[in-house]
Amino acid sequence: MEADNPVAARIVEAAAACGISLVASLPDGWITPLITRFAADDRFRHVAVNREESAIGLCSGAFFSGIGAFALMGASGFLTCIYAITKINYTYQIPLLIGITLRGRPGDAAKFHQSNGLYLEPVMQAIDIPFVAIERGADIARLATAYKHSRVLSRPVVVGFTREMLRGEA
């Protein structure tokens, strides 16, 4: 996904249309152009967090100031957030939109991400967190659905981006 790939611009527009104005991120190689675009857009306050759990804490607090928030991270980082999600968002029923990369799927050549392919979705199922796959460009519109669903459900919802979609190949 090159920096000028229009897919990033479409995701950013979709986030803005939802009312999201805070993006807290920790990068994965697949989403660095997306993060760069969020950071450069004055409609958003972008916060580069030290670890993914910090994004969960910051964005969850932002709910109480009426700010729409998006926690953006890689699949591995998401897996480190189970404690924060279950203890903060589940205990207090705080909605949050979380964006992750779907690392480890067939086609991902990174050996160190194959564990995500094996365990990411089963872990999400184990904690009953709603998951919306963004696998094609047309799916970007589902970001708004996921954001709204999180609000209705009063729990977090995960949107997962594939590499092919992020590259504009699907």
Add this chain to the structure above:
Amino acid sequence: MNFEACFRFLAERLREEIIVTSAGNCSELWWELTRESERVFYLEASMSLASLFAAGIALGSPQRTIVALSGDGAFCMNPGMLMVERQLALPNLKHFVLANGCYGSTNELPFPQTTDYAAMARAAGSERVYDFATLEGLAQALDEILAVPGYVFSVLHVEPLGRRVHSPPLDGPEVKFRFGRYLERTGGPKIFDVPL
């Protein structure tokens, strides 16, 4: 300084501020002393994220002062928070770390207290960093900490409580709605009653 005396003093002086307490003694003792259930978010369910949770509130509430009260056990779980808080530089966020050198709510099991948390904050780039070993020192500086806009990180060295205190008898959704409705009722943005 005496932990309970410190919190009694803070409870007396922090009358208008929004307060977020971390898991363990900070939540338990604040509840025991104040019984407050509206302007306080007892983040009892999670260690280490109270100050960033508070930062999220502060981001969209520039007219309010947000105070985070964290234990040092919680702080040590995520000291990188200092870099994020420095990056945010929120003028209305005041972060106090209650350093008692132990996990207060788990039988006060001690942990090695050899780290200078204030020095860590300064090294992270924060300019307004305080370190208090006495209540008198805190009393002298608190007005400035609160009244002068700017992010503050402050370490309060306290002794272990030496007794058990109990968690606030509030379920998570009750904490959420009491706190959120209070913010809405006192001039904050709509949190719950927004069109979907």
